Amino acid sequence: xxxxxxxxxxxxxxxxWDVPERFNMGVDVSDKWTASDxxxxxxxxxxxxxxxxxxxxxxxxxxxxxxxxxxTASGVIQGDRVGILLPQAPETAFxxxxxxxxxxxxxxxxxxxxxxxxxxxxxxxxxxxxxxxTDGANKILPIRDRLPELxxxxxxxGKHIGTRDLHxxxxxHSAQYTPVxxxxxxxxxxxxxxxxxxxxxxxxxxxxxxxxxxxxxxxSHDFFPQEGDRxxxxxxxxWIGGLLDxxxxxxxxxxxxxxxxxxKFTGEAAFQLLQDQKIRxxxxxxxxxxxxxxxxxxxxxxxxxxxxxxxxxxxxxxxLLDWGRRVFGLTINEFYGQTECNMIVSxxxxxxxxxxxxxxxxxxxxELAIVTDGGQVLxxxxxxxxxxxxxxxxxxxxxWRNEKATRAKFAGDWLLTGDTGIQDEAGWIRFVGRDDDxxxxxxxxxxxxxxxxxxxxxxxxxxxxxxxxPDKLRTEIVKAYVVLNEDAxxxxxxxxxxxxxxKTRLAAHEYPREVEFVEELxxxxxxxxxxxxxxxxxxxxx
Numbered sequence: 165x166x167x168x169x170x171x172x173x174x175x176x177x178x179x180x181w182d183v184p185e186r187f188n189m190g191v192d193v194s195d196k197w198t199a200s201d202x203x204x205x206x207x208x209x210x211x212x213x214x215x216x217x218x219x220x221x222x223x224x225x226x227x228x229x230x231x232x233x234x235x236t237a238s239g240v241i242q243g244d245r246v247g248i249l250l251p252q253a254p255e256t257a258f259x260x261x262x263x264x265x266x267x268x269x270x271x272x273x274x275x276x277x278x279x280x281x282x283x284x285x286x287x288x289x290x291x292x293x294x295x296x297x298t299d300g301a302n303k304i305l306p307i308r309d310r311l312p313e314l315x316x317x318x319x320x321x322g323k324h325i326g327t328r329d330l331h332x333x334x335x336x337h338s339a340q341y342t343p344v345x346x347x348x349x350x351x352x353x354x355x356x357x358x359x360x361x362x363x364x365x366x367x368x369x370x371x372x373x374x375x376x377x378x379x380x381x382x383x384s385h386d387f388f389p390q391e392g393d394r395x396x397x398x399x400x401x402x403w404i405g406g407l408l409d410x411x412x413x414x415x416x417x418x419x420x421x422x423x424x425x426x427x428k429f430t431g432e433a434a435f436q437l438l439q440d441q442k443i444r445x446x447x448x449x450x451x452x453x454x455x456x457x458x459x460x461x462x463x464x465x466x467x468x469x470x471x472x473x474x475x476x477x478x479x480x481x482x483x484l485l486d487w488g489r490r491v492f493g494l495t496i497n498e499f500y501g502q503t504e505c506n507m508i509v510s511x512x513x514x515x516x517x518x519x520x521x522x523x524x525x526x527x528x529x530x531e532l533a534i535v536t537d538g539g540q541v542l543x544x545x546x547x548x549x550x551x552x553x554x555x556x557x558x559x560x561x562x563x564w565r566n567e568k569a570t571r572a573k574f575a576g577d578w579l580l581t582g583d584t585g586i587q588d589e590a591g592w593i594r595f596v597g598r599d600d601d602x603x604x605x606x607x608x609x610x611x612x613x614x615x616x617x618x619x620x621x622x623x624x625x626x627x628x629x630x631x632x633x634p635d636k637l638r639t640e641i642v643k644a645y646v647v648l649n650e651d652a653x654x655x656x657x658x659x660x661x662x663x664x665x666x667k668t669r670l671a672a673h674e675y676p677r678e679v680e681f682v683e684e685l686x687x688x689x690x691x692x693x694x695x696x697x698x699x700x701x702x703x704x705x706x
Contacts, residue, residue: 165378165529166387172516172525172591179379179528183557187348189371190264193415194228195343197221206415208441209254210424217254221418224258229341230334231262237337238316240292242267242344245354247286247294248402249273249304252425255320255330256401257411259295264352264371267344271354271366272402275300280618280669283307284363285356286314289564293318301327348372348557354564355404357503358602358611366564367503374412376558380507380527381413384474384499385445386514389417393471396422396437397447398429399607404503405476410447419445431456439466446470449607450478453496454637457484463491474499474510477607478639479595482520498523500595502609504560505552505579508532509593525591530556534587539575547596550585551578601695603632604639608673612695615666615674619644622665624652629685629693630676633702643702644676647685654681 165182169175197204202222209217219227240246246263248270250256263270271289273282282303286294293316294304301319305326308314316328323329346352352373354366382388385395395414399406414421422441426433434456438446448456453475456462470492476499488496495513500523509532511524526532531553533541542548552559554577562570573579584596603610612630619628627647632640646662648654659679667675686694 165375166382168387170515172512175383175515176528181375181529181557183348183372183375185348186345187371187375188264188267188343188346189352189374189412190228190261191343192374193412194221194224194258194261197415197418198225201418204418205420206418207254207257208420208422209252210422210437210441212427219254221415224261224415226339227254227334228258228261228265229339230337231258231330232266232341232343233337234334235262235266235268235293238293240266240268240316243269243351244292245269245271245289247271247273247289247291247296249275249277249282249294249296249300250320251275252401252406252423253320254423255295257415257421257423260353260407260412264346265341265343267346267350269351269354269368271356272407274400274402274671276400276671276673277303278667278669278671279303279307281614281671281674283310284614285366286311288363289354289366292316295320295330297321298324346371348375349561351561353407355407355503358609358614363614363617364611365566365569367560368562368564369560372557373408373560374416376529376556377408377413377507378416379529380499380501380510380558381409383510383512383527384476384497384507385472386494386497386512388445388472389414389419390471393417393419393444394422394442395419395445395447396424396441396443398426398434398452399447399449400425403608404506405447405449405607409474409476409499409507429455431459431462435459435462435466435468438468438470442469444469444471445474446472447474447476448496450475450480450484451606451638453480453484453488456491457487468492470494472497476500478604479521479523485518485520499527500524500593501558502581502583504573505556505558505581507558508552519592522592522594524593526593530558532587532593533578534585534593535575535578535580537575537580539578544587544589547584547586549575549578550581550583550593550595551575552581553577554579601631601699603630603642605632605635605641606638606673610642610674614670615642615644615676616693618666618670619646619662619676621669622662624648624658625662627685629695629698631695631699631702633678633699633705641677642674643678643680645680645682645685645698647682
């Protein structure tokens with residue numbers, strides 16, 4: 165979508181949105197290419213044993229059509245919600261594509277989620293069907309009686325108790341399907357995002373969200389796509405960074421995507437994959453980059469052929485940028501966004517020099533400003549809320565069944581990101597910090613509310629607070645301050661039990677890596693935890 169340009173000013177001057185009135189994300193990323201180039205490579209899937217399988221665009225069309233017919237025969241209709249609880253896999257891709265072709269709403273879900281996290285999201289969304297594997301089914305089975313709207317659980321690795329064999333049943337359905345003629349503004353996907361209080365909120369996006377992502381993806385990958393491009397990310401496709409920063413935009417452009425999600429990420433394995441799969445483009449979150457940086461002499465041990473590397477989630481410093489130039493032979497481009505309004509700021513080494521500590525400039529097509537809480541635009545150099553003006557093709561439709569939270573996200577026509585920053589006269593934006601309590605850990609944005617709710621469910625816990633504690637590798641780790649019931653005795657064993665309680669019920673990336681038992685928590689006069697004081701305390705611990 166970006167025009168050719170040799171400077172940022174020329175790029176923004178030439179840019180125009182191209183969002184048709186009728187648009188379907190599923191059709192766009194599969195059937196469009198099937199009609200013009202059916203044998204074009206779409207996906208290379210590498211399993212846990214290292215075996216590679218290729219899928220063409222015609223494969224994605226055929227498989228998504230069969231799945232759409234199966235779901236239709238199972239009573240799923242336009243507007244119904246379909247959960248996708250899978251790692252990076254072909255079924256993840258054609259699962260989303262099938263739902264979108266039907267006019268249904270897909271819900272990406274992390275395999276890391278435990279029973280309570282899944283129960284909340286599936287119940288809140290009213291999911292009618294879910295596509296998962298054995299591990300996911302084992303988490304769904306104990307909570308299924310509390311999900312009255314969930315009618316079908318399909319498993320990709322064979323039939324199990326309470327599930328249906330996805331591939332066996334798909335084989336009985338036609339590979340021809342007539343997609344729903346959706347509007348670009350029709351709902352397509354719900355991505356749950358963590359907030360500072362209570363449970364996560366479902367950010368509802370329209371089919372146009374894919375088109376809204378394109379300028380930011382193209383800019384952060386130095387004018388993606390180019391001949392020979394081939395992209396990979398270790399980021400889970402259940403995260404907006406994997407699904408809509410990599411998978412869907414690449415398929416839109418006809419660029420092959422490598423699907424390989426390591427059960428345990430290591431820098432060595434990442435370098436090996438980049439070499440073996442001849443990756444040209446990579447989205448590497450800052451934590452992944454930091455782990456890869458710990459590998460000795462990678463430039464001598466692996467032969468890389470990267471054209472672009474993008475990173476987002478936190479600002480990169482001079483050391484990481486210099487390391488990237490030495491090892492990758494290019495400048496890592498930073499980008500910024502959030503689940504509700506993503507890929508809105510980026511750097512682009514092809515047309516402008518990186519500025520360490522500053523995340524970039526507004527991506528063409530997005531109007532950004534630094535504003536007050538009331539939506540008044542501040543002068544250059546003043547600190548305030550990083551905000552985006554509506555309407556904007558990448559902006560969410562609203563929070564699922566939560567109009568109050570949706571209204572609170574805006575000040576007039578400005579969407580408030582929840583982050584503070586400073587903009588200079590040239591439009592460069594420096595991230596200053598979050599103005600709330602969301603924890604940023606290994607690229608994930610984690611809301612303390614859900615963790616605290618889980619903690620106080622433990623029989624020994626009376627009160628609990630979760631905050632982010634600074635960490636060199638992960639940016640922050642989750643730390644829990646816990647007040648125990650009168651009959652409970654603090655111990656290392658109890659701390660470990662509490663950690664496991666959260667890990668198994670919520671998610672492995674959300675459990676508190678540190679638990680500290682305290683006599684009381686700092687509270688406001690209205691009984692709210694003052695997390696700011698606890699964050700400061702955690703930071704001072706070093």
